[in-house]
Amino acid sequence: MHIEPEHIDAEAEGGPVPSRAPTVDARIYPRGGLDVLSRDEVARLRDASAGGMHDLLRRCALAVLTSGSASDDPRAAQELYPDFDIQVLQQDRGVRIDLKAAPAMAFVDGEIIRGVAELLFAVVRDLAFTAIELDPEYSAELDSSAGTTDAVFRLLRNARILQPADPNLVVCWGGHSIGREEYLYTKQVGYELGLRGLDICTGCGPGAMKGPMKGATIAHAKQRRRRMRYIGITEPGIIAAESPNPIVNHLVIMPDIEKRLEAFVRMAHGIIVFPGGVGTAEEILYLLGILLREENADLKFPLIFSGPASAAAYFEQIDKFIRLTLGDAAAERYRIVVGDSVEVARIMHAGVADVRRQRIAQQDSFFFNWALAIPHEFQQPFIPTHETMAALDLHHGRKPHELAADLRRAFSGIVGGNVKEPTMRLVEANGPFEIHGDADMMRALDALLRAFVAQGRMKIAGEYRPCYRVVA
Template sequence: MSDKIKYASVRPTRSMNLLSHREMESLMDSHPEVHRLFRECALAVLNAGSEDDDPELLLNSFKDFSIELSPQSRGVKLEVRNAPASAFVDGVMIRGIQDQLFDVLRDIVFTHNKLSEHGNFDLSNAEGISDAVFRILRNAGVVKPERIPNLVICWGGHSIDRLEYDYSKKVGYQMGLRGLDVGTGCGIGAMKGPMKGAAVGHAKQQMHNGRYVGITEPGIIASESPNPIVNELVILPDIEKRLEAFVRMAHCIIVFPGGAGTAEEVMYLLGILMHPDNRDIEVPLIFAAPEEKPEYFADLDHFIRFTLGDDAAKYYEIITGQPEQVARLSKQGVERVKRQRRRSHESYVYNWQLVIPESMQQPFIPSHENMAALALNKDVPAHELVANMRSAFSGIVAGNVKPFGIEQIREHGPYQLKGDAEIMQAMDALLRGFVSAGRMKLKGEYTPCYELSH
């Protein structure tokens, strides 16, 4: 049986199922770079369930893949050629993947044409960026006014072992039994596990409207293809807006073991929680790991305390094992958030009051120059240091799995990170632990994309 489907045409069933003729014309007039991005993200969606995190391997395996828009009076249609056969059953595209395909069209092409090119986004200041993130989420239908606080954001790595995956699934199951919805980075590993567990929990409670929200960005979707359980997919323009979407939508956050990307997410959130303007805002944060493998959070906790001080550890709770307790505390955290939002007249679906420094909102481009310029020193104010460490981990993720970062490493060699000797030694110990545990890449021997010096 062929590993490709030669031709298929699909219509939208949810996203973009009713467009005017002018809107369809704007889709057809998309810039070639936007179409290239759409093609790559669409291929990633059609490759759902892949156990590989090499975007170049995917693109090279499907060089003859094409996807074209066909506007008609009945609405837009997508014509797909030489797509992965795994996205089809008996020649018919899987419904969930079909929906995700039009989510990609909405976020990559429609949002770009309707909002970005027409100058309706003001990305020059913090308020404008937060407004842009909200409008993208609203356009995707993932923020709606009638929803009560119920969304638990789960972070964690795509490159984890079976024990950690099964643990994340057990936690998700306990959350599903308690009626909690799940949002993740939409990939495999610790992003798929909680969703899969929650789906079973929801089914046992006869809940038919469970939400499995996948939040991603173009630079990473090809290496972390959306898992098939995601029923609400949204693609933000870059990692910073993706992270902002996570924290503003979250009613509780659970972090499972991961690698550099998970460390980046933790540093981003700590940088926000440590901001003095956010001291009275509830953002429940739980680090959860299987009882048999506590080392990821033991190492991360040590790194946080050493670089940012013991006060930084008051923002999270570490739990090993006890899936029921993790879910129970998540439910309690969601209830606290609900009460606080009601008292402060804050939106249930988007935390506008949370202050995110503009320096953490502006995109960090992981060039060699920008990575080398990061100030990783203890004489830097804590809120700046944590933001710089977030950028350092972000660059390492880019060098590991993102096309731009991989190309940078190929052309210029490893990124150079410099800072205080003590911080560099602590970071080296943390990263070495990630490498030895196989947390940097899914397959093959890992070659570090960075060098540390002081």
């Protein structure tokens, strides 16, 4: 990797500038993992037309260049760096990336921070590959469950994170907006996992996505592990609001939330859920909806809900909501452990060993869970609008996995209204989404969402204005 610093914003050098931040112009030559792109890929990344990729590239690149930002407003970075631009050029000797008015926080003494540079290269790599992978020429594959899974596999393989090694990858889910006590607990769990040789995968943002990685880094150093994986899996609608945390050393940008969720569960050898908000609830419902299917009944998949002792009431409410909506059978697929990070790590370590034995017995791969049956309705992108949110079938009498799919979509729509710019604009223009269903289910949903708001789990900072209205 080489960078040629060209210019530091002279106006910013004089001190703080209202509504602007210090910037740098730079030229970067990636090395390793992004050596060449095709002419077609470069053209798509440079295309600023309605169907082009340039605006998406600009937003995702700005997110990683502001890695570690404490804001969860997707428009904040764009307002701070309105003149930022990125151009990708293919040269005879490889790829060149030109940055204009880039955040100075990504540079030290004129050199881009190496970890930030790697995340930037991952953005270019994934968007270039996704543009081809989801091209109309290949999109027919996404009309089937097997075809969608193959697409997810190819996206992960292109990112070079599928490793034929012993199972040791623990996915950690949880909120980006959590309190100090909960954050420290996620760090302690990550530390205990790291001592047992387990790697970490999260949604790559702050809060419960950063804590386990930070704890694991210390434990890995103590155990003298040299090839640690801190994998962050995100998608374009999320990354602008949840910039990658600085510990992520493998970033993957999936094209949409459904493929992101499938990537998590296909790669995971076990999952720990920490306290969170609507995004965490969406992830829980997605996974339980899959595990409740008959085809997955005997599949080894350790799932633990955990937090500090103070989070006991939080998980009691989550557990109550799951039992009301999906039934007691759903609760048999997870364990709740509060206030005991060592026990969480021991259970997970033993669970991963069970996964290893089952994969060997079934001759399944260690690095991608092909045996997990994911129905096509869980893979199809859900676009939240006032019409699609109101049409969700949230009533008793449905099969649990079908109800879980629609409940997941309800939470997904609220996530969009909270942090995804296109959905936020939709709510600002037409008012909050309406969510309809059976009275008892809606009362439980409303109580859960109100608790998220009261506990500050919807937004990191600022007053939260609901993007939804629950209607019995």
